[in-house]
Amino acid sequence: MIIEQPVTRFLDELASSAATPGGGSGAAIMGALGAALVSMVCNLTIGKKNYAEVEDEMRDVLADAEALRQRLADMVAEDIAAFNGLMAAYGLPKLSDEDKAARGAAIQHALRAATEAPLACARACAEVIKLSMRAAEVGNRNVISDAGVGALAAQAALRSAALNVDINVPSLQDQAFAQACRDEMDALLASAVPLSEQAIALVKSKL
Numbered sequence: 001m002i003i004e005q006p007v008t009r010f011l012d013e014l015a016s017s018a019a020t021p022g023g024g025s026g027a028a029i030m031g032a033l034g035a036a037l038v039s040m041v042c043n044l045t046i047g048k049k050n051y052a053e054v055e056d057e058m059r060d061v062l063a064d065a066e067a068l069r070q071r072l073a074d075m076v077a078e079d080i081a082a083f084n085g086l087m088a089a090y091g092l093p094k095l096s097d098e099d100k101a102a103r104g105a106a107i108q109h110a111l112r113a114a115t116e117a118p119l120a121c122a123r124a125c126a127e128v129i130k131l132s133m134r135a136a137e138v139g140n141r142n143v144i145s146d147a148g149v150g151a152l153a154a155q156a157a158l159r160s161a162a163l164n165v166d167i168n169v170p171s172l173q174d175q176a177f178a179q180a181c182r183d184e185m186d187a188l189l190a191s192a193v194p195l196s197e198q199a200i201a202l203v204k205s206k207l
Helices: 007-015 023-043 049-090 097-138 141-171 175-206
Strands: none
Touching: 007 023, 023 049, 023 097, 023 141, 049 097, 097 141, 097 175, 141 175
């Protein structure tokens, strides 16, 4: 699993001339980092006497953040698989009319998967932003800046995932699916980006 290798090796592979890992994997990693920072704030709030009133809530936030961290980490490999599937489809033979039809169908199927992967990442990042906001509101003030960094990382991941949706939808022949992806992505950006900015502003107000 690529996610289990040393960070330096992942960065080397990201910087290389290989097509994968790429921006989609980077987005997933950024989202996972955001979730991990939310977990950190929770872990440094739970068990503290001054935060006893919010301990149960912080445990819930922690559970959600950890689930999202794992989900986003898994998306690194999922994004690579989706892109590799698309490249394999483009590499299919196109000598006969039958070849061309089969290749076209395979490309469209792979494009759909390559669009769904970053869209799923964007959804998860929007959830991380919500959790970072709650961590900023009631979490341990001694690590409040980490809630802000979590919100920033999740916003960057969300916007990065959006770019990976944007690059694929123009090639989709299923216009209804393409428009649904655009609409959902626009809605996620419209709601989650301002919320992340609110979380960052809240953090700054507490510093």
